[in-house]
Amino acid sequence: MNIIGRLTRDAEVRRTSLEKQVVNFSVATNDSYRNKQGERIEQTTYFDCAYWLSPKVAQILTKGTVVELTGRVSARAWTGSDGQLHAGLNFNTSQIKLHGGGKKSETVQTPTGTNNSKEKDDLPF
Template sequence: MNITGRLTRNAEVRTLSNEKQVVNFSVAVNDSYRNKQGERVEQTTFFDCAYWITPNVARLLTKGTLVELTGRVSTRAWTGKDGEPKAGLNFHTSNIKLHGSSRRAETPQATEQADNNGFTAQGTEDDLPF
């Protein structure tokens, strides 16, 4: 499954007890449709994402960055501290494609880091090789 959205917070790297590292981040996916009355309805879905392949990608995943993710979705349910039932969506990411960066991270240095790590940001039409 593919989803495209913006990061809602900076990515964080966690080290588990078995020394494996996981990159955790959250993505908001916006969608819109017209209801039966013809009114435009906008809807945002939030995904808590996990990426297990390399922790180096975390420094590129900053709040506001537009990303396309490939992976699988799972659901989770729990009881909150207030005793109310809660639910959420997890996205187990196997591939990350950067489509741009947050305004805060748009520097030549950030682009250079993206290129050196095999991640490429979406360029302009002037960047095409033909």
């Protein structure tokens, strides 16, 4: 399954009880449709994501980054401390493709003085 969404918080690296590292992050996906009355309805779905292959990816998974994820989805349900029933979606991802938009991608700068093309003297400006 593939999903495309925006990270809602910076990724965190956690360790399991068996000392295995996992990268956890949350992604929001947006969808819209028109109801029978012709009104546009916006719907946001949140996924709690886990990536087990390399903890280094957490450095580039920052809040606001648009990502395309490949993996499998599962649902979970629990009763909160207040007695209320809750449900959520987990996404175990095996592939991450960045589409930009996060804090780090905004601060990327191109180095100056590395233009290898020759300037032409006959430019009109």
